[in-house]
Amino acid sequence: MLASCRPAPVRAPRRAKPAPARQAPQCSKAAHRQRDLGHPPRTIDLHGAPAAMSTLRRVWWHLNRTPAAYAFKAVQRVRYAHEVAQRRRLRESFPAEAAYRQKAADLKALGYTDLTDILAPELTRSLAEASARKVERAAALADVQTLTHKSFWVRLLDEDAPGGQFSSDNVFVRFAMQPAILGVVTVRLGELPRLTDVLLTYSRPNAVELRYSQLWHRDYDDVHTLKVFVYLTDVADIDDGPFTFIPGPASDRVGFTVRSHLTDGKLFSRVGRDAVREMRGPRLTAFACETSRCLHMGSRLAPGHARLMYTATFISAPSVYPGVMPRFRLVGSATAAERLVLGV
């Protein structure tokens, strides 16, 4: 069944009181620890030790959350012109069927598209089975992760990436590397993308206030970040914490915001509530969103609800963060195009 993406009056969950929006660049150590480290790039996402980030890296990280990132990106594209040309040349490696071209066109125009009907059913089945096994361990993993910043969700794949690296034959990686996904993303970018991460998150209600990606934000993984999401539990209504967003054209009109995370009040002083879209759908609903462009939030779950969601993050290469630690380790063989996508 296809996802239904509907206009949605956004309401905060009953128990949640909005937090003050966060100002990005202030740097006391304590404040830094509190800040959203949900989406910083691999090189400087120090997983549990963000306070140890060097001053230079921290400054770089903050600059990349401003329009200056476009200038850095342009410099990186020139520096790595050879790789960029190779990514363009090899774009034919992945299928560009009419259906994929249509999805890519939707992404370009609107910033999102439904992917449910084009994914390989056997890979979706494997993803669902592997995710169900992971979720059995959620309680134990939650205990370990209560000290980290995002108390409203548990990351279930940390154990699959010892030393910070997934092997390329991991089912969560193979899912992202399927021809349909790479086909759509490659057509959209006009070149091979770089897969920077895969994530399985188990979101639960949080007792206190809305935090981090529960507030409205764009992702700053890179200037062009595109995420593929798969719901692994039903997300039928607002109580299930749907991924909620403002499509591309309306987000463009909001423009750059100094604060990286906005409360509903702040957002709706800049854009009408009628622009809001919610992704709702049964388990195995899949969609893509250009999260560097579209303002978005999610995981606002009502008591008694939980949401399991898979995320694959793609960027246009090269990264605005030079010296990115490889996220993947090649196991078995791969084509030249697949190696470029994996960065191995």
Ligand SMILES: O=C(O)CCC(=O)C(=O)O
């Ligand atoms: O939990 C959600 O639905 C939002 C997640 C999010 O902001 C992201 O993956 O970039």
Ligand SMILES: [Fe+2]
């Ligand atoms: Fe996000």
